[in-house]
Amino acid sequence: MDSSLPTEALVSAPPLEAGEFMSLDECERGVIEIFVSAADVLGFPRSLGELYGLAYISPQPIHLAEVCERLQMSKGSASQGLRTLRDLGALKPVYIAGDRRDFFQPEIKIRVLVGRLLAERLRPHLERSSGALVELKNEAESAASPQVKKFRKERIEMLGAWQKRISTFLPLLQRILK
Amino acid sequence: MDSSLPTEALVSAPPLEAGEFMSLDECERGVIEIFVSAADVLGFPRSLGELYGLAYISPQPIHLAEVCERLQMSKGSASQGLRTLRDLGALKPVYIAGDRRDFFQPEIKIRVLVGRLLAERLRPHLERSSGALVELKNEAESAASPQVKKFRKERIEMLGAWQKRISTFLPLLQRILK
DNA sequence: CGGAAAGTTCAATCTTTTTTGAACACAAGG
DNA sequence: CCTTGTGTTCAAAAAAGATTGAACTTTCCG
Numbered sequence: 001m002d003s004s005l006p007t008e009a010l011v012s013a014p015p016l017e018a019g020e021f022m023s024l025d026e027c028e029r030g031v032i033e034i035f036v037s038a039a040d041v042l043g044f045p046r047s048l049g050e051l052y053g054l055a056y057i058s059p060q061p062i063h064l065a066e067v068c069e070r071l072q073m074s075k076g077s078a079s080q081g082l083r084t085l086r087d088l089g090a091l092k093p094v095y096i097a098g099d100r101r102d103f104f105q106p107e108i109k110i111r112v113l114v115g116r117l118l119a120e121r122l123r124p125h126l127e128r129s130s131g132a133l134v135e136l137k138n139e140a141e142s143a144a145s146p147q148v149k150k151f152r153k154e155r156i157e158m159l160g161a162w163q164k165r166i167s168t169f170l171p172l173l174q175r176i177l178k
Numbered sequence: 179m180d181s182s183l184p185t186e187a188l189v190s191a192p193p194l195e196a197g198e199f200m201s202l203d204e205c206e207r208g209v210i211e212i213f214v215s216a217a218d219v220l221g222f223p224r225s226l227g228e229l230y231g232l233a234y235i236s237p238q239p240i241h242l243a244e245v246c247e248r249l250q251m252s253k254g255s256a257s258q259g260l261r262t263l264r265d266l267g268a269l270k271p272v273y274i275a276g277d278r279r280d281f282f283q284p285e286i287k288i289r290v291l292v293g294r295l296l297a298e299r300l301r302p303h304l305e306r307s308s309g310a311l312v313e314l315k316n317e318a319e320s321a322a323s324p325q326v327k328k329f330r331k332e333r334i335e336m337l338g339a340w341q342k343r344i345s346t347f348l349p350l351l352q353r354i355l356k
Numbered sequence: 357c358g359g360a361a362a363g364t365t366c367a368a369t370c371t372t373t374t375t376t377g378a379a380c381a382c383a384a385g386g
Numbered sequence: 387c388c389t390t391g392t393g394t395t396c397a398a399a400a401a402a403g404a405t406t407g408a409a410c411t412t413t414c415c416g
Contacts (some may be wrong), residue, residue, distance in 0.1 A: 027317035027330060034307045034337065040305045043221030047403060056337075059329045064363065074406045077362060100362060100414070110340055125219045128329045129212045139205035152205060159212065159234075162288055169354065176347070224373060242393065252376045257394060278384075278392060357416105364411075379407070381394075386387105 026056075031057040032071075040051045042117070047073060051081045052090055052106060061094040061103035089116040111177040118170055126163055133160050201248050202232075209235040220295070225251060229259045230268055230284060239272040239281035267294040289355040296348055304341055311338050 024032070032053035038051030050071050055062050067078045082104060085091040090113060107113055124160040136156050143149035202210070210231035217227030228249050234239050245256045260282060263269040268291060269282040285291055314334050321327035 027314060027321065030310055030317060032313045034310055037303050037307060041299055057330065057333055059326055076407065077405050121219055124264065125215050129215060132208055132212055136205060137206045139208060142206065148237055154236065155207065156236055158286065254377065255375050
């Protein structure tokens with residue numbers, strides 16, 4: 001059933017029942033630490049790194065009570081964190097028959113992870129500001145001097161070029177990360 | 179520092195507290211706003227976005243007193259912000275003969291900007307964690323069961339593969355952004 | 357129904373980051 | 387030497403952000 005763990009699923013193993021969860025061993029702690037650091041780089045709260053890290057290094061899907069206990073995290077924090085990661089697509093819900101709890105497995109396709117991240121973070125900014133740029137081109141017309149007007153139009157033009165470059169780069173990135 | 183608020187209300191965005199409205203015109207304000215938003219995406223403080231944005235849309239190099247006044251920012255904050263941006267390579271010192279003040283111009287080559295950013299942010303993380311990975315591979319050996327041991331080794335291996343992928347991707351990115 | 361288990365919510369609290377401003381250092385000119 | 391202009395420092399205040407925990411909703415099941 002699961003003697004070979006083809007990297008992705010290991011769903012069918014019966015989840016630990018109500019008993020105590022072991023606290024984290026060195027290996028788990030180390031892996032989690034890496035994801036905490038990664039979360040930091042990406043500007044996410046530490047707790048999201050912990051949650052994803054635990055899911056990543058856990059052979060079984062994780063659930064709320066487990067993370068509260070093993071990561072020493074409050075129920076509220078864990079609940080919100082799991083939801084955030086699910087919304088981000090970093091954790092995937094796993095249905096387990098006959099168990100009312102919500103289980104989660106990590107998304108481990110880096111392409112998907114990065115894609116969701118960009119969609120979530122970068123795209124809103126790009127849309128907002130490419131809209132704003134149209135307005136700004138008009139504003140630039142009413143500049144004090146001709147020199148300033150020319151300068152501003154150049155700079156605003158360049159900003160637009162940057163954004164276009166980034167926009168066209170994103171699909172390319174997706175393909176590279178296949 | 180108590181001009182009419184109505185002027186502020188014209189600007190599209192939400193918060194808009196006092197500041198940055200003094201002697202900035204609509205065009206400057208709009209450009210700065212875009213960089214503030216970008217700073218936000220990148221997890222930098224708002225003030226760095228303001229500083230770079232002002233430098234970007236200013237035909238002349240900027241200096242401390244100017245940004246304090248035009249951005250309504252304290253001297254301390256401006257001083258630290260300018261230094262941070264200079265250290266990051268986003269602002270370049272400009273020497274002006276016969277003037278004691280420190281002037282700055284923006285770095286506008288996107289390749290340089292991105293390069294410095296990655297070097298500053300991502301590289302430290304990659305180095306830290308690729309060191310940690312070596313340790314973790316050993317830790318994984320002492321896992322409870324053979325299945326868990328195998329699973330952990332796979333996951334840690336995959337982590338290493340991600341990092342390697344990212345590392346080899348960075349130089350490529352540099353070239354693409356030429 | 358009634359109780360227990362699971363998850364959510366949110367105001368209060370704690371933590372971390374950012375900003376301020378006054379004191380300080382330094383250099384140049386008188 | 388003073389004074390003035392320029393920039394830095396850093397302790398304290400403010401703001402922003404994250405976490406907690408207790409109350410609440412929902413669902414399941416006897």
